[in-house]
Amino acid sequence: MAQITLIEAVTQALAYEMAHDDSVVVLGEDVGVNGGVFRATQGLQEKFGELRVLDTPLDETTIAGVTVGLAVQGMKPVAEAQFEGFIYPMMEQIACHAARMRNRTRGRLTVPAVWRAPWGGGIRAPEHHSEANEHLFTNIPGLRVVMPSSPARAYGLLLAAIRDPDPVMFFEPKRIYRQYKEEVPDDGEALPLDVCFVLRDGTDVTLVTWGAQVKEALEAADALAADGISAEVIDVATLTPLDFDTIAESVQKTGRCVIVHEAPKTAGFGAEIAARVAEECLYDLLAPVERVTGFDTHIPLFRLEMKYLPSVERVVDAAKRTLAAS
Amino acid sequence: MTIAAKFEIEYLQYLDAEGKQVRDDLPEFAKDLGHMVELYKLMLSTRVFDAKSIALQRTGKLGTYASCLGHEAAHVGIGSAMRPEDVYAPSYREYGAQLYRGVQPREVYMYWGGDERGNDYQKEPARHDFAWSVPIATQCLHAAGSALAFKIRGEKRVAVCTIGDGGSSKGDFYGAINIAGAQNLPLVAVIVNNQWAISVPRKIQSGAPTLAQKGIAAGLFSIQVDGNDIIAVRKAMEDALERARSGQGGSVLELVTYRLGDHTTADDARRYRGEQEVKDGWNKEPMKRLRNWLVAKKVWDDAKEEAWKAECDEWMDNEVNAYLETRTQPVSAMFDYTFAEIPADLAKQRDYVLSLENKGH
Numbered sequence: 001m002a003q004i005t006l007i008e009a010v011t012q013a014l015a016y017e018m019a020h021d022d023s024v025v026v027l028g029e030d031v032g033v034n035g036g037v038f039r040a041t042q043g044l045q046e047k048f049g050e051l052r053v054l055d056t057p058l059d060e061t062t063i064a065g066v067t068v069g070l071a072v073q074g075m076k077p078v079a080e081a082q083f084e085g086f087i088y089p090m091m092e093q094i095a096c097h098a099a100r101m102r103n104r105t106r107g108r109l110t111v112p113a114v115w116r117a118p119w120g121g122g123i124r125a126p127e128h129h130s131e132a133n134e135h136l137f138t139n140i141p142g143l144r145v146v147m148p149s150s151p152a153r154a155y156g157l158l159l160a161a162i163r164d165p166d167p168v169m170f171f172e173p174k175r176i177y178r179q180y181k182e183e184v185p186d187d188g189e190a191l192p193l194d195v196c197f198v199l200r201d202g203t204d205v206t207l208v209t210w211g212a213q214v215k216e217a218l219e220a221a222d223a224l225a226a227d228g229i230s231a232e233v234i235d236v237a238t239l240t241p242l243d244f245d246t247i248a249e250s251v252q253k254t255g256r257c258v259i260v261h262e263a264p265k266t267a268g269f270g271a272e273i274a275a276r277v278a279e280e281c282l283y284d285l286l287a288p289v290e291r292v293t294g295f296d297t298h299i300p301l302f303r304l305e306m307k308y309l310p311s312v313e314r315v316v317d318a319a320k321r322t323l324a325a326s
Numbered sequence: 327m328t329i330a331a332k333f334e335i336e337y338l339q340y341l342d343a344e345g346k347q348v349r350d351d352l353p354e355f356a357k358d359l360g361h362m363v364e365l366y367k368l369m370l371s372t373r374v375f376d377a378k379s380i381a382l383q384r385t386g387k388l389g390t391y392a393s394c395l396g397h398e399a400a401h402v403g404i405g406s407a408m409r410p411e412d413v414y415a416p417s418y419r420e421y422g423a424q425l426y427r428g429v430q431p432r433e434v435y436m437y438w439g440g441d442e443r444g445n446d447y448q449k450e451p452a453r454h455d456f457a458w459s460v461p462i463a464t465q466c467l468h469a470a471g472s473a474l475a476f477k478i479r480g481e482k483r484v485a486v487c488t489i490g491d492g493g494s495s496k497g498d499f500y501g502a503i504n505i506a507g508a509q510n511l512p513l514v515a516v517i518v519n520n521q522w523a524i525s526v527p528r529k530i531q532s533g534a535p536t537l538a539q540k541g542i543a544a545g546l547f548s549i550q551v552d553g554n555d556i557i558a559v560r561k562a563m564e565d566a567l568e569r570a571r572s573g574q575g576g577s578v579l580e581l582v583t584y585r586l587g588d589h590t591t592a593d594d595a596r597r598y599r600g601e602q603e604v605k606d607g608w609n610k611e612p613m614k615r616l617r618n619w620l621v622a623k624k625v626w627d628d629a630k631e632e633a634w635k636a637e638c639d640e641w642m643d644n645e646v647n648a649y650l651e652t653r654t655q656p657v658s659a660m661f662d663y664t665f666a667e668i669p670a671d672l673a674k675q676r677d678y679v680l681s682l683e684n685k686g687h
Contacts (some may be wrong), residue, residue: 065471066467068468069415069468072456073472093467097468102663103663105442107663108445108446141664165665242671
């Protein structure tokens, strides 16, 4: 079986679903002949034709609104936002129509669509190409916000997102697009949405994260283990609707919680998790909740960006602070 | 001098403001006087419906309502030209088109009366149309996406969207006609130019002498139409739908009309426009000219008018009663349609609200 990268897993999932469901179409800028700027749609237009893999005019509003129209007519569009920094013009269509169409028509019209976007920093990209803005979407009712952190989860979660009857934002951590390979059988098996994945069991501290930071969290867990500290690592995967039960169960066991994310700290999605921990697990806590995040600044251009992104050292320090507290 | 491209915008009119025919080449449908009477009757029922809606709002039985007074020819012309299998994406005041396609007045009342079920149109073909779209011009892209779906599936259906003169300033409108031109989509984008976007007049929206010519930029067939002349509207729509259906591409129609009422019941147009202008608007309104034309053809008279108005009153009274008798949705309804299946996390919030209900909060 072939070993593939995260970006190849995205392509594999798209190809699988397009081959098995005629209503699946891909649209966006450069998704056709060019196969997308990251090559996520490589070879799809050759296989499925120009209408099902459609190069759109260069207008994000058009892509988002046309996606809503396609979905209401029973297609399953997978739209690509070329970079998450260009997603803002799409937000009106996503918030005002895609996410609320089912509700405002009492279920008469629905939008089974996926918006894919390469997400986050760390690839030495130009300005507006490194944003982490998932928290702008987690506050929108009726919308799923999903972020894979490995090739296998990219494949399984993208299949689930396309098959889901409601709109899904699918943020792909571009820093780990080609970071490593793993075996991903092309068997069409989806992974569950609305579920957090416990990637590593531990007893002393819970590290909660998603997307590219899963790598830092796992490396931090290794470093902590070397010091005799047992860290549990949770990949949130579906941010909303949140599977808080899995997080609560872990925090009740460890009594300590470190949340790691790339987006700015204030009102980032970590704030929601911290609030929920306070609401539901306060008396289980042995130490204050820690957040290791980007800062409340714009992500710097690439000479400084690694100073902005949460590092293994920052995660380890935070975990050790929770242990020092009790 | 080398000319790179050349274009012109035709203005289409059959009946002048008094109902005098200004050209002899009447389209086929207009030679069927029985059908023309039906169109007139729907225009009249739309006007009766609109007056009833405003009365409901003024007596506290409806929330804010957007009137369609003066748009009857434009809206009925659009709705009557479409086939059932086509798809309509309106903004929020095109009742004449929607009643033709099966939207019930009680559904309009429910929507403006604070109940989402008003968007759940029960009758075909309205049942497969889009719901009212308040964010200006966003619905144009839903029509373009629908047209793309029809093209992908090889269906001979057309998507129609309407916007106002203000809506034609938005990027969503341009995005829709632009992709329709690039992909040869069966889209008919209709600008109902009623001269006012709340308090902002047409001339502030654009320096272009016609709004129709915006379609030229997208490579679409584009025409300006007397939007108070239902024969012209219906003819332009039929031609546009036929071109789209037969794969000859999309169109932009500018229907020139006048908003005789306020923007909505929350607006007071006296703040920004003069009486004379409104008087001129009434002189050109769409009902009078068609009535004069039908009376001259001896297929309509005062007795018929009174009888039909009485029927409309009865119809609307029934609709109003049905609306007023509609019970408020259970509180759980605000959760039940957020997702296909309620996620566990959201179910906890629903259960909390239900527990408050049970305590009588």
